[in-house]
Amino acid sequence: xxxxxxxxxxxxxxxxxxxxxxxxxxxxxxxxxxxxxxxxxxxxxxxxxxxxxxxxxxxxxxxxxxxxxxxxxxxxxxxxxxxxxxxxxxxxxxxxxxxxxxxxxxxxxxxxxxxxxxxxxxxxxxxxxxxxxxxxxxxxxxxxxxxxxxxxxxxxxxxxxxxxxxxxxxxxxxxxxxxxxxxxxxxxxxxxxxxxxxxxxxxxxxxxxxxxxxxxxxxxxxxxxxxxxxxxxxxxxxxxxxxxxxxxxxxxxxxxxxxxxxxxxxxxxxxxxxx
Amino acid sequence: xxxxxxxxxxxxxxxxxxxxxxxxxxxxxxxxxxxxxxxxxxxxxxxxxxxxxxxxxxxxxxxxxxxxxxxxxxxxxxxxxxxxxxxxxxxxxxxxxxxxxxxxxxxxxxxxxxxxxxxxxxxxxxxxxxxxxxxxxxxxxxxxxxxxxxxxxxxxxxxxxxxxxxxxxxxxxxxxxxxxxxxxxxxxxxxxxxxxxxxxxxxxxxxxxxxxxxxxxxxxxxxxxxxxxxxxxxxxxxxxxxxxxxxxxx
Amino acid sequence: xxxxxxxxxxxxxxxxxxxxxxxxxxxxxxxxxxxxxxxxxxxxxxxxxxxxxxxxxxxxxxxxxxxxxxxxxxxxxxxxxxxxxxxxxxxxxxxxxxxxxxxxxxxxxxxxxxxxxxxxxxxxxxxxxxxxxxxxxxxxxxxxxxxxxxxxxxxxxxxxxxxxxxxxxxxxxxxxxxxxxxxxxxxxxxxxxxxxxxxxxxxxxxxxxxxxxxxxxxxxxxxxxxxxxxxxxxxxxxxxxxxxxxxxxxxxxxxxxxxxxxxxxxxxxxxxxx
Numbered sequence: 001x002x003x004x005x006x007x008x009x010x011x012x013x014x015x016x017x018x019x020x021x022x023x024x025x026x027x028x029x030x031x032x033x034x035x036x037x038x039x040x041x042x043x044x045x046x047x048x049x050x051x052x053x054x055x056x057x058x059x060x061x062x063x064x065x066x067x068x069x070x071x072x073x074x075x076x077x078x079x080x081x082x083x084x085x086x087x088x089x090x091x092x093x094x095x096x097x098x099x100x101x102x103x104x105x106x107x108x109x110x111x112x113x114x115x116x117x118x119x120x121x122x123x124x125x126x127x128x129x130x131x132x133x134x135x136x137x138x139x140x141x142x143x144x145x146x147x148x149x150x151x152x153x154x155x156x157x158x159x160x161x162x163x164x165x166x167x168x169x170x171x172x173x174x175x176x177x178x179x180x181x182x183x184x185x186x187x188x189x190x191x192x193x194x195x196x197x198x199x200x201x202x203x204x205x206x207x208x209x210x211x212x213x214x215x216x217x218x219x220x221x222x223x224x225x226x227x228x229x230x231x232x233x234x235x236x237x238x239x240x241x242x243x244x245x246x247x248x249x250x251x252x253x254x255x256x257x258x259x260x261x262x263x264x265x266x267x268x269x270x271x272x273x274x275x
Numbered sequence: 276x277x278x279x280x281x282x283x284x285x286x287x288x289x290x291x292x293x294x295x296x297x298x299x300x301x302x303x304x305x306x307x308x309x310x311x312x313x314x315x316x317x318x319x320x321x322x323x324x325x326x327x328x329x330x331x332x333x334x335x336x337x338x339x340x341x342x343x344x345x346x347x348x349x350x351x352x353x354x355x356x357x358x359x360x361x362x363x364x365x366x367x368x369x370x371x372x373x374x375x376x377x378x379x380x381x382x383x384x385x386x387x388x389x390x391x392x393x394x395x396x397x398x399x400x401x402x403x404x405x406x407x408x409x410x411x412x413x414x415x416x417x418x419x420x421x422x423x424x425x426x427x428x429x430x431x432x433x434x435x436x437x438x439x440x441x442x443x444x445x446x447x448x449x450x451x452x453x454x455x456x457x458x459x460x461x462x463x464x465x466x467x468x469x470x471x472x473x474x475x476x477x478x479x480x481x482x483x484x485x486x487x488x489x490x491x492x493x494x495x496x497x498x499x500x501x502x503x504x505x506x507x508x509x510x511x512x513x514x515x516x517x518x519x520x521x522x523x524x525x
Numbered sequence: 526x527x528x529x530x531x532x533x534x535x536x537x538x539x540x541x542x543x544x545x546x547x548x549x550x551x552x553x554x555x556x557x558x559x560x561x562x563x564x565x566x567x568x569x570x571x572x573x574x575x576x577x578x579x580x581x582x583x584x585x586x587x588x589x590x591x592x593x594x595x596x597x598x599x600x601x602x603x604x605x606x607x608x609x610x611x612x613x614x615x616x617x618x619x620x621x622x623x624x625x626x627x628x629x630x631x632x633x634x635x636x637x638x639x640x641x642x643x644x645x646x647x648x649x650x651x652x653x654x655x656x657x658x659x660x661x662x663x664x665x666x667x668x669x670x671x672x673x674x675x676x677x678x679x680x681x682x683x684x685x686x687x688x689x690x691x692x693x694x695x696x697x698x699x700x701x702x703x704x705x706x707x708x709x710x711x712x713x714x715x716x717x718x719x720x721x722x723x724x725x726x727x728x729x730x731x732x733x734x735x736x737x738x739x740x741x742x743x744x745x746x747x748x749x750x751x752x753x754x755x756x757x758x759x760x761x762x763x764x765x766x767x768x769x770x771x772x773x774x775x776x777x778x779x780x781x782x783x784x785x786x787x788x789x790x791x792x793x794x795x796x797x798x799x
Contacts, residue, residue, distance in 0.1 A: 066431055068431055085433075086433045087433070088433065091432070094428060098427070098428035100428075100442070100446070101523045102447060111432065112432045114438075115432050115435075115442075116432075144523075145524070283634070286634035286635040287634060287635070287637075287638060289635065290638070294639065309657060309658055363554055366550070366555065367555050370555055370559075371558070371562065373778075374771055377729065378767070378770060378774050378775075379732050379733040379736055379774060380733075381740070381748075382748070382751055382766070382771075383767065385740075386579070386760065386763070386767075389578075389755045389760065461647070464647040465647040465649050465737075468649045468650050469649050472649065472652070483653050486653065487653030487656065495657065496654070498650075499646070499651065502646065502647065503642060503645065503646040503650070506645035506646050507642050507645040510644075510645045
């Protein structure tokens with residue numbers, strides 16, 4: 001594991017400064033320590049997937065990176081800036097979509113731009129582009145309640161993309177849609193990313209999703225959690241449906257699975273004791 | 276006319292005709308001091324309209340109603356939003372607002388009369404007091420019910436406090452305020468008539484009082500009819516407004 | 526700063542979180558606010574208003590005197606008895622009509638517009654008419670109370686009867702329950718929350734109706750007591766009567782809400798009815 005972490009730092013150093021630097025980060029809720037000693041680097045245009053059992057704090061970690069929550073130990077730097085609250089250049093896509101029900105698709109996508117002070121002309125130019133990019137053309141005037149989960153998440157994605165971030169944070173973005181839509185959206189996201197690559201931290205429950213999306217998969221587990229392994233995913237890009245059929249895909253998936261679920265029962269007992 | 280339309284609207288028209296007929300028949304049979312038929316009521320109504328009296332008095336009542344009502348919304352909504360956002364203030368004032376909401380405001384009318392006398396202002400105050408609490412209470416409860424996820428999203432996009440209000444809190448709360456507005460309409464109407472009865476006599480309240488004192492039973496019925504229709508129309512408007520603002524809710 | 530903002534923005538719908546906050550976070554601000562209100566009231570009135578205007582200190586002093594006053598007690602009793610009588614009539618009549626309208630589509634279509642129409646008429650407007658019919662007597666007050674409260678019951682009971690989930694009816698029919706039996710075992714309990722909501726509104730309106738009728742007809746009651754006291758510049762005593770009315774109003778609210786919560790813990794409804 002040490003070697004894997006060292007490799008992370010090296011690759012980041014080799015490919016230029018890491019966009020995201022997480023150093024020795026820990027987070028507590030009262031007496032309960034959620035995770036600790038988390039070190040993570042994410043390079044420019046690199047997708048890092050984070051998997052772990054429920055309660056391991058991966059969602060919390062993501063929120064710390066976004067600046068929505070503070071860390072109790074350690075530092076987080078994004079684009080060289082120390083994170084204490086959300087900064088420009090970082091955008092998040094939420095599991096619950098987080099669309100404002102009173103705003104149309106157009107208004108929702110324009111929201112981030114509006115807040116950042118974009119002019120009306122800029123908004124009028126960019127918003128339609130991103131709406132078309134996520135495949136929602138024609139639905140500009142629709143309200144969230146009129147749309148399916150998949151469509152809503154596309155809108156959430158467009159909203160995040162519209163501010164042209166260098167870092168995208170994805171909080172289990174496809175967990176709340178049905179399985180078929182989920183598959184469709186995964187490949188949509190990959191297609192969009194190929195067009196506009198950003199650094200991405202992708203938190204997910206699904207091991208397959210993590211292996212499909214990521215350049216690396218981080219396994220977060222333990223009580224308190226820490227990074228158990230950092231697995232490099234050497235599948236070629238662009239990824240597509242064929243990737244799912246490749247033998248290497250299955251190998252990597254099994255590797256992640258076994259890392260995650262070794263000592264699974266032991267982890268369960270630890271959970272009981274912690275209560 | 277299709278059978279389906281007949282089935283749906285038939286009963287309404289039927290009951291309306293039956294009702295009107297009953298009114299007419301009962302009116303003719305009863306003592307004219309107590310009950311008058313529909314026809315006489317309508318004649319009296321026409322007389323009042325022709326003499327311009329009805330229009331004039333209606334105008335006075337409408338002015339009173341609108342002034343008090345608009346004030347209630349103009350103060351109730353922003354105050355409600357403020358209290359929803361500033362937890363300390365809300366927690367501190369909540370029980371007192373609830374008590375006021377449950378107190379019959381009519382009981383305060385004698386005090387207002389005693390302290391402010393006759394005139395337009397005390398009557399506006401009465402209408403205001405009747406109308407403000409539903410607006411205030413519903414706004415607070417509405418704004419409080421906002422899901423934390425919404426605030427989190429705004430936070431992640433680095434929203435300023437001002438932008439939070441403009442883009443999130445106000446649009447979210449508006450439908451709840453409109454529910455309060457709808458509730459306030461009925462109350463404000465009662466306040467308006469009460470003010471015209473018990474404070475200085477103007478408007479439709481004066482009209483109906485005078486008719487009662489002169490044993491002008493048709494007149495009494497006529498004005499009740501007018502106020503009743505006014506109430507129905509306002510309730511309808513209130514419902515439509517409420518539904519319009521809530522159209523993004525499923 | 527970020528976490529403080531987030532904390533302040535936390536909505537109070539997280540009930541468990543609220544209760545786990547120290548008591549001083551809710552009790553103390555309320556106490557302080559209440560005292561501040563009373564203080565400002567006292568100062569403003571003493572500084573700017575004539576001596577007879579009510580203020581907290583004098584009201585407090587007037588309370589024991591007023592409560593012992595037989596005139597006040599009889600007035601309070603009169604009003605409360607009238608309200609109780611009127612509510613009883615409204616409940617019986619209103620529940621019956623409400624159930625009929627709720628379960629019979631024909632009755633609903635024929636009567637709905639009348640119900641809504643009468644509901645929209647401000648209760649106070651019938652006073653000149655009612656005083657014409659009953660004279661300036663307690664009959665006029667009773668009629669006003671009934672008129673004020675009846676339609677709240679009808680509207681809410683009919684909503685409740687209409688809203689019996691179809692699933693319940695299906696279950697009762699598949700177990701071959703008779704029509705009357707299902708009425709009692711299913712329609713009534715599932716309509717109960719609606720009924721209680723209607724009762725709460727009706728009681729509030731009944732109170733207003735009673736006071737307003739007493740203003741108009743000057744018959745014995747709290748409304749007339751308040752009128753008399755304020756006319757003779759005894760505002761403190763009058764205000765004690767107002768406090769009594771407020772307490773009664775709040776009490777009704779709490780009782781109906783408590784009843785809903787205790788006997789119908791399976792039910793939750795937000796305050797959206799008229």
